[in-house]
Amino acid sequence: MANDSELLLEVSDLRMYFPIQKGLLRRTTGYVKAVDGVSLSIKKGETLGLVGESGCGKTTTGRCIVRVYQPTSGEIVFHEEGEIVDINRLTRQELKSFRRNMQMIFQDPFSSLNPRMTVLELVGEPLLAHGIARGQELEDRVAEMVRAVGLRVEHLPRYPHSFSGGQRQRIGIARALVQRPKIVVCDEPVSALDVSVQSQVVNLLQDLQSDLDLTYLFVAHDMSVVRQVSNRIAVMYVGKLVEVAESEELLRSPKHPYSETLLSAVPRPNPHHHMQRLNLEGEPADPANAPPGCVFHPRCRYMEEICQTEVPTLIELTPGHHVACHFADQLELQGIDYSRTPQA
Amino acid sequence: MRESVAHDSLLEIKNLMTHFHLHEGIVRAVDGVSFDVRRGQTLGIIGESGCGKSVTVHSILRLVPSPPGNIVDGQILLHQRENGMGTEAVDLAQLDPRGAQIRAIRGAEISMVFQEPMTSFGPMHTIGNQIIETILLHQEGVESSDARALAIDNLRRVGIPRAEQIVDAYPHQLSGGMRQRAMIAMALSCTPRLLIADEPTTALDVTIQAQILELLMALQEEVGMAVIFITHNLGVIAEVADEVAVMYLGRIVEQASVDELFDNPQHPYTQGLLNSIPHIDEERLPRLRAIEGVVPDPYEIPSGCAFSDRCPSFMPGTCDRAMPDLDETAPGHRVRCFLYSEVVEGLAEVENGE
Numbered sequence: 001m002a003n004d005s006e007l008l009l010e011v012s013d014l015r016m017y018f019p020i021q022k023g024l025l026r027r028t029t030g031y032v033k034a035v036d037g038v039s040l041s042i043k044k045g046e047t048l049g050l051v052g053e054s055g056c057g058k059t060t061t062g063r064c065i066v067r068v069y070q071p072t073s074g075e076i077v078f079h080e081e082g083e084i085v086d087i088n089r090l091t092r093q094e095l096k097s098f099r100r101n102m103q104m105i106f107q108d109p110f111s112s113l114n115p116r117m118t119v120l121e122l123v124g125e126p127l128l129a130h131g132i133a134r135g136q137e138l139e140d141r142v143a144e145m146v147r148a149v150g151l152r153v154e155h156l157p158r159y160p161h162s163f164s165g166g167q168r169q170r171i172g173i174a175r176a177l178v179q180r181p182k183i184v185v186c187d188e189p190v191s192a193l194d195v196s197v198q199s200q201v202v203n204l205l206q207d208l209q210s211d212l213d214l215t216y217l218f219v220a221h222d223m224s225v226v227r228q229v230s231n232r233i234a235v236m237y238v239g240k241l242v243e244v245a246e247s248e249e250l251l252r253s254p255k256h257p258y259s260e261t262l263l264s265a266v267p268r269p270n271p272h273h274h275m276q277r278l279n280l281e282g283e284p285a286d287p288a289n290a291p292p293g294c295v296f297h298p299r300c301r302y303m304e305e306i307c308q309t310e311v312p313t314l315i316e317l318t319p320g321h322h323v324a325c326h327f328a329d330q331l332e333l334q335g336i337d338y339s340r341t342p343q344a
Numbered sequence: 345m346r347e348s349v350a351h352d353s354l355l356e357i358k359n360l361m362t363h364f365h366l367h368e369g370i371v372r373a374v375d376g377v378s379f380d381v382r383r384g385q386t387l388g389i390i391g392e393s394g395c396g397k398s399v400t401v402h403s404i405l406r407l408v409p410s411p412p413g414n415i416v417d418g419q420i421l422l423h424q425r426e427n428g429m430g431t432e433a434v435d436l437a438q439l440d441p442r443g444a445q446i447r448a449i450r451g452a453e454i455s456m457v458f459q460e461p462m463t464s465f466g467p468m469h470t471i472g473n474q475i476i477e478t479i480l481l482h483q484e485g486v487e488s489s490d491a492r493a494l495a496i497d498n499l500r501r502v503g504i505p506r507a508e509q510i511v512d513a514y515p516h517q518l519s520g521g522m523r524q525r526a527m528i529a530m531a532l533s534c535t536p537r538l539l540i541a542d543e544p545t546t547a548l549d550v551t552i553q554a555q556i557l558e559l560l561m562a563l564q565e566e567v568g569m570a571v572i573f574i575t576h577n578l579g580v581i582a583e584v585a586d587e588v589a590v591m592y593l594g595r596i597v598e599q600a601s602v603d604e605l606f607d608n609p610q611h612p613y614t615q616g617l618l619n620s621i622p623h624i625d626e627e628r629l630p631r632l633r634a635i636e637g638v639v640p641d642p643y644e645i646p647s648g649c650a651f652s653d654r655c656p657s658f659m660p661g662t663c664d665r666a667m668p669d670l671d672e673t674a675p676g677h678r679v680r681c682f683l684y685s686e687v688v689e690g691l692a693e694v695e696n697g698e
Contacts, residue, residue, distance in 0.1 A: 195578070336625060
C-alpha cells in the first residue's frame with residue numbers, strides 16, 4: 001500500500017467533450033461534456049477508487065489517462081524516475097513506447113479478448129508489439145505471468161472460449177500486467193463476474209499490486225468493492241469530481257450530499273438493516289445539457305439559491321478531504337456507522 | 345377472505361426438472377426443485393449464473409425453448425382464483441406452452457419483469473400501445489378508448505412523470521430506470537397475483553435501483569400480489585425477500601426465512617457467499633474470504649454433492665458418494681448438506697413407499 005507520498009500521476013483540469021453532430025453536413029450542435037474539469041493525483045503504490053453512476057464520466061476519465069481518448073484539454077503528468085511526462089502532449093510515436101507504463105483492465109472478459117488468439121498469443125502480444133521479448137524469452141515471461149494470475153501453463157495453447165468468465169478476466173489481467181506497467185486503470189474489473197468469482201479477482205488484484213508495485217485507478221460503481229480495494233475514493237457526478245477523501249473517512253463522514261446518498265443506496269446483505277434510506281429523486285443530469293450552478297442541485301435535498309447559479313469548486317475542507325459543495329462545512333451528513341455491526 | 349389455510353399457497357412447485365438436450369449431453373438446468381409461493385409473499389431466489397434460477401421461473405411461465413429444453417418431471421401447481429367452491433389448481437407443467445390456457449395466465453395471473461427492459465418491449469411500438477395491448481388481451485369488457493386511460497393510470501402509478509406524454513414514447517426514448525418503471529407498469533396492468541422479477545435492478549445504477557426496489561415493495565403492498573424475485577445480489581435479496589432459496593447447479597441447497605438465512609446460514613455455499621462479499625457496514629478486511637474454485641461446467645458436475653469440489657467442509661467418502669436431501673433442520677429451515685442430515689436424496693421416498 002502507499003507508504004511514501006511520492007506522486008505518480010497528476011491530472012489537472014481534464015476535459016473531454018464529445019461533439020454532437022446533426023444533419024447532413026454533420027454540423028456540431030453541441031457537446032457532451034463527459035469529463036468537465038477533473039483534477040486528481042495518484043500516489044505511487046496506492047489505489048484510487050473512482051465511483052459514480054453510469055454516464056458520470058468515470059470510464060472516460062480512465063480512458064483519457066491512458067490516452068485511449070485524446071482529451072479536449074488538460075494536463076496528465078506522469079512522474080517517472082525524476083522525469084516528468086505530460087501524456088497529453090506526447091506524439092503518436094512517443095506515446096507508443098510510453099504506453100507500456102500504463103495499461104487497462106476491462107469490464108467484459110467476453111468481448112475484450114480476441115477469440116482467435118491463444119492465451120500465449122494474447123498475453124505475449126504486448127511484449128512482441130513493444131519489442132520487449134521474443135521467442136523463448138517471450139514464452140518464459142508469458143508463462144511466469146500466467147502463473148502469477150492463477151492460471152496454469154497448460155492453458156497457454158487454449159483459446160478464450162474454453163475459459164470461464166473469471167479465468168478470462170485473469171487472462172485480461174495477465175495481458176495488461178505482462179509489460180510491467182506503472183499504473184493500471186481497472187475499469188469495472190469485477191462487475192461482470194459471478195459473486196463467488198468477484199472476491200477471487202479482487203484478492204488477485206490486491207496480491208498483484210503488492211507483488212509488482214502497481215498503482216491502480218479503480219473505476220467502479222459498486223461502493224463496497226471500491227472501498228475494499230481503495231486507499232482513497234473519488235466520487236464523480238456528471239463529469240465533475242464532487243468529493244475525494246481517504247476511503248474510511250469518506251465512508252464515515254461524507255461531506256457531499258451525493259456521496260451521502262450513494263452510500264445509503266448500497267443494498268446491505270443484512271435483513272435487520274433498516275437505515276433510513278435517502279432516496280434520490282429523479283435521474284442524473286444530461287452531460288450534454290448540464291444544469292447551471294452545481295450539477296447536483298436538481299436532486300439535492302439541501303439545495304439553496306446559490307446552488308442554482310454558482311458552480312462550487314473542489315476545495316480541501318480538512319487535510320486530504322476535498323469537497324465541491326457550497327455547504328460542505330455546514331451540513332451534517334449521514335455516513336456509515338460500522339461500530340454497531342461487529343465482524344462475524 | 346381466506347376460507348382455509350390450505351389455500352394460502354398460490355404456487356406449489358414439486359420436484360421440477362427442466363433439462364436441456366444438447367449435442368454435448370444433457371444439461372440438468374433444474375433438477376428437482378420444490379417450493380411454495382404464498383399469497384402476498386416475496387420468495388427470493390439467489391444463485392450464480394448457471395444455477396438454474398432463471399430456467400426455474402421460465403419453466404413456470406412455460407417460456408423454456410423446446411427443443412432443446414423440456415420439463416421432464418414435476419408439477420407446477422397454480423391455485424387459481426377462488427370461484428366460490430374453493431380453489432382449483434392447474435398444473436402448468438402439463439399445459440401446451442403455445443396453448444390458450446397458458447397464454448391466458450401469462451401477463452394476467454402471472455407476469456414477469458426482466459433484467460433488460462429494452463429486450464422485452466418491442467422497439468417498433470410506443471410504450472402505451474404495448475400496455476394497451478396487454479390490457480385488451482386480458483381484460484374483458486374494456487373498450488380500447490378506456491384502455492388508453494388505464495395505461496396512463498398504470499404509468500402514473502409506477503411514478504412516471506408526465507405519464508400522458510410518456511404513453512406515446514418509444515422505449516428507446518426513455519432512460520433505463522424509466523423503461524424499467526414502464527415495464528413494471530405493463531406487468532402490473534392486469535393486477536397479476538404473482539409477479540416474477542428476474543434480476544429487475546441488475547442493469548440499473550444504485551440510486552435508481554433503490555427507487556425501483558422501493559416501488560416494487562410499495563406496489564406489492566398495494567396490490568397484494570406474490571413475488572418471486574431472482575437476483576445474485578445478497579444485499580437486494582435481504583431487502584426485498586420474506587423467504588429465500590439458495591440455488592446451486594439446478595438444486596435448492598438451502599431455504600429459510602430471510603432473517604434465519606442471514607442470521608444462521610448453514611450450507612457451506614450460503615456461508616461462503618455471505619463471507620465472500622465485501623460488507624460496507626463492517627470493518628474492512630485485509631483480504632476477502634473467497635470461495636475456492638469456480639462453478640463447474642454442467643457436463644462435469646462432481647459426483648455426490650454438487651458443491652463438494654469447492655466445499656471447505658468436504659468429508660471424503662460421504663460427500664462424494666451421494667447427493668444429500670434437502671432436509672429440515674429447524675422449523676422452516678431446509679438444508680441440503682450431510683453436516684446436518686444424513687438423508688440421501690431419493691432414498692426418503694423409497695423408505696416411505698415401503
